[in-house]
Amino acid sequence: xxxxxxxxxxxxxxxxxxxxxxxxxxxxxxxxxxxxxxxxxxxxxxxxxxxxxxxxxxxxxxxxxxxxxxxxxxxxxxxxxxxxxxxxxxxxxxxxxxxxxxxxxxxxxxxxxxxxxxxxxxxxxxxxxxxxxxxxxxxxxxxxxxxxxxxxxxxxxxxxxxxxxxxxxxxxxxxxxxxxxxxxxxxxxxxxxxxxxxxxxxxxxxxxxxxxxxxxxxxxxxxxxxxxxxxxxxxxxxxxxxxxxxxxxxxxxxxxxxxxxxxxxxxxxxxxxxxxxxxxxxxxxxxxxxxxxxxxxxxxxxxxxxxxxxxxxxxxxxxxxxxxxxxxxxxxxxxxxxxxxxxxxxxxxxxxxxxxxxx
Amino acid sequence: xxxxxxxxxxxxxxxxxxxxxxxxxxxxxxxxxxxxxxxxxxxxxxxxxxxxxxxxxxxxxxxxxxxxxxxxxxxxxxxxxxxxxxxxxxxxxxxxxxxxxxxxxxxxxxxxxxxxxxxxxxxxxxxxxxxxxxxxxxxxxxxxxxxxxxxxxxxxxxxxxxxxxxxxxxxxxxxxxxxxxxxxxxxxxxxxxxxxxxxxxxxxxxxxxxxxxxxxxxxxxxxxxxxxxxxxxxxxxxxxxxxxxxxxxxxxxxxxxxxxxxxxxxxxxxxxxxxxxxxxx
Numbered sequence: 001x002x003x004x005x006x007x008x009x010x011x012x013x014x015x016x017x018x019x020x021x022x023x024x025x026x027x028x029x030x031x032x033x034x035x036x037x038x039x040x041x042x043x044x045x046x047x048x049x050x051x052x053x054x055x056x057x058x059x060x061x062x063x064x065x066x067x068x069x070x071x072x073x074x075x076x077x078x079x080x081x082x083x084x085x086x087x088x089x090x091x092x093x094x095x096x097x098x099x100x101x102x103x104x105x106x107x108x109x110x111x112x113x114x115x116x117x118x119x120x121x122x123x124x125x126x127x128x129x130x131x132x133x134x135x136x137x138x139x140x141x142x143x144x145x146x147x148x149x150x151x152x153x154x155x156x157x158x159x160x161x162x163x164x165x166x167x168x169x170x171x172x173x174x175x176x177x178x179x180x181x182x183x184x185x186x187x188x189x190x191x192x193x194x195x196x197x198x199x200x201x202x203x204x205x206x207x208x209x210x211x212x213x214x215x216x217x218x219x220x221x222x223x224x225x226x227x228x229x230x231x232x233x234x235x236x237x238x239x240x241x242x243x244x245x246x247x248x249x250x251x252x253x254x255x256x257x258x259x260x261x262x263x264x265x266x267x268x269x270x271x272x273x274x275x276x277x278x279x280x281x282x283x284x285x286x287x288x289x290x291x292x293x294x295x296x297x298x299x300x301x302x303x304x305x306x307x308x309x310x311x312x313x314x315x316x317x318x319x320x321x322x323x324x325x326x327x328x329x330x331x332x333x334x335x336x337x338x339x340x341x342x343x344x345x346x347x348x349x350x351x352x353x354x355x356x357x358x359x
Numbered sequence: 360x361x362x363x364x365x366x367x368x369x370x371x372x373x374x375x376x377x378x379x380x381x382x383x384x385x386x387x388x389x390x391x392x393x394x395x396x397x398x399x400x401x402x403x404x405x406x407x408x409x410x411x412x413x414x415x416x417x418x419x420x421x422x423x424x425x426x427x428x429x430x431x432x433x434x435x436x437x438x439x440x441x442x443x444x445x446x447x448x449x450x451x452x453x454x455x456x457x458x459x460x461x462x463x464x465x466x467x468x469x470x471x472x473x474x475x476x477x478x479x480x481x482x483x484x485x486x487x488x489x490x491x492x493x494x495x496x497x498x499x500x501x502x503x504x505x506x507x508x509x510x511x512x513x514x515x516x517x518x519x520x521x522x523x524x525x526x527x528x529x530x531x532x533x534x535x536x537x538x539x540x541x542x543x544x545x546x547x548x549x550x551x552x553x554x555x556x557x558x559x560x561x562x563x564x565x566x567x568x569x570x571x572x573x574x575x576x577x578x579x580x581x582x583x584x585x586x587x588x589x590x591x592x593x594x595x596x597x598x599x600x601x602x603x604x605x606x607x608x609x610x611x612x613x614x615x616x617x618x619x620x621x622x623x624x625x626x627x628x629x630x631x632x633x634x635x636x637x638x639x640x
Contacts, residue, residue: 101542
């Protein structure tokens, strides 16, 4: 493939330049369009998560960057170099595979040393760097073990050490925690995040778990049917979802559909003002915890009020989820756990918490 | 839980089979090897004469060495053909995989004897190969050493046993998780390094199984030397056959058989140990 004539990413030398730039990438398998013109940038040291349901194309995008698949069209650039023209073994990215893909015939130490061995690194340097890598993932005592004798969490650490030993600028992680049980998963999430901060390299993390994405990421790229739905920080995506899909996929929400006229919206029995944007039909996302049963200090003025009948009360420890009926419109409300509620109640929310959705 | 009666009923047929068709014949063979033939009659007199003859008569050692050499050549040739074929099918054949697999398997459905006679037709003085070479003016007279030589035996046995070598190697390659190959490339290993460091080591159990098939089956073959081998390619099984037939020396034949059996069993045992060492789960 020729690189001549292609335009290099602008400001490649500037510190704000992206580490990886995905330009208009499309991928088809036969007639199936798996990725539709994706453009995305990753900054140096950033933790970016590709979030989506199975079949959304997130793993395919990761494999395109690693070099296991070729894009149908589009380009991938990394630090001023065309990446998609290179074979996988020439790319300065490394991957942590979904089921770790540790070499079963090699010991833990040999697995970790693999990337250095194939590059004919001097022996004493290999030994030192392998020790460092094992120490980094707290697995120094397991150097001679075979991967099959390790637990899932330990294999996970070895896979990390093995991928990081080549000192990549970008680490690709393909659902690395999906094979672990819930408790270990939480622990590994926090270790992963700490590790990423310490070594300061960019992580591109693939997951279908929105909680995991929220907990770990600097930014989330939400994929749906091969197209980007929204790319934003977890806070931004949660408080201002761009689409109804984004609003419903990340966290729980209430979608209020109605009409905007003159800076005020009417959604059934609920009124919201002030609202920005043009007049016409509109959808708002209102998170269950943004609705309150009492007027507290966080509400501010003006606040919106509505009356609703309690239909169900689901206890969840610190909070409970109410399903309420506001003149035929069903809403979910998350309130601090308290006594049993029945009948009609007054609820309030701040208008700024009702995020107007683009579509 | 299964009842005791059920367990007994299930166990009897295979035990009976093994007893009547395996253990009993082996016991008979073993006993015969310690008897002798006097004036054309089998005498049930225990002695070690047969084994002594085996180790003192250089003819037997010579034939045995030739047999080993031929079997080793067949093993090497089948591996050289079977491994690349299996590798190509498993990793690079794409949608043609199923078809090619069937094509490799089909010869197994054709009688061994038919394939033997086919080689006779191909390699003979007025055979297909000589005709072709003369047609191309590469040779001007029929080349006689194609047929009735160790070469012909190796050729025929390689043809017959390559699918046997191919199958276990192919199975082993198919069982290598593809993410391992990707992980190797991801870590900076090119195709060659990935093959040498990941694919080859993980396919060693299949390779050993295939090599064992080819070697053990060739070691005991008597039809190929009979059909295309001639006197210069007589193998140990031909000696056994003649001792049990025209020569009427069952005890000596049995002694040779016992030796071959022992060699085969130790070989199978050794490769099994090696396969275990190289298999990872």
